[in-house]
Amino acid sequence: MPSLSTYTTPSGFLLPSIHSAAPFFTQQPFETAQSSATDLWTRLILTYARHRRLFVLRVEDTEKTGGDWDEVLRNERINRRMKAGHLEFVLGSMVTKGLAAYEPPDQTRSVLLYWRLPEEWAEVLHEWATNTGQLNTILTFYEITDPPIASELSGLPLPLLRNAIAILAKSGRAQTISIADGDGVRFFARTGR
Amino acid sequence: MGANQSIPKITSQDRAILDLKLQRDKVKQYQKQIQFILNREHEIAKEHLAAGRKDRALIALRRRKYQEGLLAKTDGQLENLEQLVSTIEFSLVEVSVLHGLKQGNDVLKAIHAEMNLESVEKLLEETAEAREYQREVGDMLANNLSLDEEDAVQTELAQLQQEAVRSPPHLHICLS
């Protein structure tokens, strides 16, 4: 009978030893055990997402193989996998705690993961604009999420980008420009002081 | 609110710049998609060749050549757009902007009509409908390639044939 142990995945991620415990993949009926397990799953999901730069997690990722989340949602060595209902529950808990957001809204099967909080993304965004000499320049959203040179913002989902821009706008560090064909943004240095 | 004092107003020049950049982004996105399909068609040509269907390999290569031409055109357009964006003298630019946008849009329309993965995959199908499509495409291409381009296509075919003899392709294309 294998004892609990950590395991390094092919993508170089160190799974915690709880991941090698069979009951971890079952939603627990007893409440304290359930909240304990949910906390562990939450931490695992966010750490993995940060490691692989994954922004989206869907309930359907539990049903298919070959996707980005296999290393976490399944454990082939003990022949266990997370079930759809269980993941939906964990996602709900993460959304309630502000660690994820339903995207699109008005459904509960797909989330954007906040392995960086929107406030943190706002700062990363402003820093990038500053360091690449692009303050006071009009930029399209595409330029930010698909820059010619890969950046911390490469692949950032649009809802997160909009959120970050809105946060910067509150401190006068970003301005949105809208025309018929799409949106753009202009960043400014910190005002005041 | 005090925070807005130092934020400049949005001018029509700002909007024009944004528009240019958005068009430029679209061209870039189409380029990426075209490149992907070009690669696909290269594989399809190899597959046909391996199965002894020389005529269809030729169609795939011709198609590819045609799209490469479109790509070259958009490259030029992209260069124009980027130049416009970087050298802003607005009174002069106003007219060029409109002109550049119209040209860019025409090319984009041609690309869009030509390019979707489904029609590319159709080249592999055996159905009567597919055959009819392939015949049409073949005719269209024959009329649209210059002599130089046609020569280049024939050379490419010969090259592929030589390669196939040396190492047969392993690509297996799945039809859905």
Add this chain to the structure above:
Amino acid sequence: MHRLGGVGLAAFDRQQQSQRSFAALSTQLSRAQVDTLHAQLDTFRTALTSFATHHRADIRGDPHFRHLFQQMCAAIGVDPLAGPRRGGWWEEALGLGDWQSELGVQIVDVCVSTRERNGGLIEMRELVRLVGRLRGVEGGAVTEDDVVRSIRALKPLGAGYEVVDCGDGRKMVRSVVKELDADQMVVLAIAAKQDGRVDEDLLVRERGWTVDRARAVLENMLLRDGTCWLDDQDGPDGMGRAYWVPAAMEWPDE
């Protein structure tokens, strides 16, 4: 989830302890003086209990507050985390001295920290190991006997601390008031031999129980007491039910 060794207990100030060491005092005092001391400690105890009741939330929530409070308690041998105490523990506290009560508080800390995952049931070996880790190198070695004696001292506090014998030399420590019935003890013993995993069939085969009886015990442990976790992907078809007792599993440090 409560983390061990972090914001829980800090090391006690040994100098202050020795100053207030009643064991040292008692050898020098006369009978009358001991009586007076008893009375004074009695008053102190009442005040302390009242304090604990009123500041329960602060003690649980604020590590600094808790540390100060535990220092106070350790000096007179009180378990600060248990409810109102029963009679008779004064003699034990005086007799055992500070070291024993400090250990008692550490045992309570470990049991409370692991309760969420094991439902208030922990294997003796695991408890000794975790207490040892809490005490650190300066704390000195702690044996199973030390722990057993400390737990006996905690018993009058009414919090349910008890050593449970599973048979074949394995012992568990229960830290919730819920009594373990005989059937649950059997399950624990079997789980301990199977690295923590039990199922209905196993109980039926090994003990000749009916399916109903096996199911009832396991479901109670799962749903009522929270002393085991469910695995519903067990077996070759991946749809069987197995029950895992964390108290009998080996949890590596992380």
